[in-house]
Amino acid sequence: MPTLVTDHWYDFRDLSNLSRVILEGIDKVAPYELAYIVAPIIGFVAAFVIFVLPSQLFVGVYGERRIIGRMQARKGPNRVGPFGLLQPVADALKLLQKEALTPTAADKTLMWAAPVFFVAPAVLLFAVIPFGPRMVFADVPAGLIFFIAVSGLPVLAAFIAGWSSNNKYSLFGAMRIVAMSISYEVPLVLVLLCVVVFTNTMSLPGIVEFQVDSNLWLIFMQPLAFVVYFIAVSAELNRTPTDIAEAESEIVAGYLTEYSGMKWGLFYGMDIGYALAAAAFASTIFLGGWSMWGLEQWVPPWLLFIAKTHLFYFVFIWTRGTLPRLRIDQLMGFAWKFLLPLAVFNLFLVSLERLWWNESDLGGGIVFIIMAINIPASAIAVYLWARFLGYKPERIPTRPRLVREAGGYVPVEDPAAGGQ
């Protein structure tokens, strides 16, 4: 692997140079310790200014509404600023002005605390994500565990929100989100365990390095893990088709029913934050992070990473714009009966392959053999398990029967053969 980047501050393929140069400058004029205080702040502000904030505001709020608008045969926000680009700003200002009502019967302390609990983990999540070759804010050896642990926290905040609102709809939303999170964490963690077993590391930069070294992304090596991860994470994030905790047509707004003003705005904004974090995490783990088969030499790697993250996020928007919502029992059944066994199967398969890799002397080329095995094996596993559970793709009539004359009841001779 050729050296990716130089150490010049003007090499924008690696923004860590810039911050290092700034830090060295501070180091010359200020006491030694100050650099250590300033470094996290600069890193964090840089990550936020470059990635999180614009993504959240202009992709999460504006882009999502705009894209869904196109899907729904309407224009979306197009009034505030050029092309409606300032709509997120206008929204935020409006939310700040609105009164944040607290019901009399609510637990006021907890109801005010819940949005804060919800925001903090969303900010933390980006700490372990590698934006570029050396651009990781905290290179934690067990970054994957950190991510799983922190991304479980908002569920607690949502539960606090639903419980403290003292509203039946909110309570339903809270119970649903807890039940769903518990169910979907299990396959989620299991497929991430597959990744850890396969790559032999828990550090996120390490996983990216693995994919760069083997010249193949993990989505090709472990397609089943990717599918399970995607479904599980969209359930965790409460996105359609699994948004049962905020199911608008059933329980009004779920755990957010009693929230208004900026208290609601924090939940809304950070929902996008979590979705972005999950998208960033998925592109790190499964889509090779900042790597793109050599293209990162020419294009800034962090730009590739942002592009991948937004591609992933677009899929979230897409499913939201098109799919109906599942019922809670169907959703739970899907997690326990379908995703969990597939995740266990994948773990078994991947562990065997890792063992074989350790023993064999095929070198780096073995990943292509593993890809050739895993893609059909995953498809076969999904198909066989569906058949085992009794799912048969029957031909359901999508057109009603047609009769010429009015009369009484027309019995169905053969439902499958009816229709047109």
Place this chain on the structure above:
Amino acid sequence: MSEIVQSEPFVMNIGPQHPSTHGVFRVKATVDGERVVDAEMVLGYLHRSMEKLAEERTYTQNIPFTDRTDYLSSMSNNLGYCLAVEKLAGIEVPPRGQAIRVIMAELQRLASHCMGAGAFANDTGAWQTPIMWFMREREKILDIFEMTSGARLTCNYMRIGGVAFDLPDDFEEHVRALIGPLRETIADGEGLLSGNEIFLARARNVAVIPQELAVNASLSGPMLRGSGVAWDIRKADPYCGYEQYDFDIPIGYQGDAYDRFIVRLEEMRQSLRIVEQALEALPGGPHSTEVPLALRPPAGEAYARIESPRGELGYYLVSDEGPSPYRFHIRPPSLINLSVLKEMTVGGSIADAIVALGSIDIVVGEIDR
């Protein structure tokens, strides 16, 4: 529930202000966890005493009232009421007037089913997309209503003895321009939802109404046809010359929410067929007969019924030779279709209850009147 985990049912209000009650309608649902154990309807939030008010006004003055009962299908309501008065007073409608009425009633059915199918998709959680597609087509129909009658929602277009105005010159052109895109939108909605695995999981075998229950509860319209009963007033008791048009009655298989949805979509196709035929054979001549403004029908009673988008819409009128009806009664299809709500929802989950309610396609203005 096991003996360790104790659970007790509690009452949850779905409505009167809820995104999925389609108006100011309330269900007092007793739920045990996610399961609905009892459902009680609370009606009357939109009661405007229309039947009583109508006794104080002349027969012609009552037409705007009917607009405001089922506000998603005002043309059909106008038609039903005018048919009842015509039956009472023995008034003949010229052929052109009848053909215009058929076109308008079918366009209204299309507009109403656009709303019904879209709102049902919304209730299953297909967040806004299908309803927006259908609304786009509905807007075009409402544009046609506007250019014909001057109003989009409360048209007040039918008159006793015909219709208020003749069709505008470019009417036919506009309606023909509508038919193709509407067919495409129906196919799009079908493509997005009908074969969708999640939609099937949500709508199939949910809120099943067996045919015995459907007939015994006196259901009508897509609710009845979804249960496999071939019944359509347009075929069984034709009015306005429906017998000369060629169309089919779509009927479902097992009476679940999914059947009602596909029946609605197919009815839209059949309505388009009727509109095409009626446009093709639009007769000339007057659009209305002369009827005295202060109409005093002979003493007696009359009941006229039509197939409104929601089912059998009946108007029952009693005359005492006065200028206003002695008794004015509406048989609202929504109210009677809603009567099976308890049978549909109890035993299912809350999500199923919402789907059941959406599949009835109620209009609360008509229920409460």
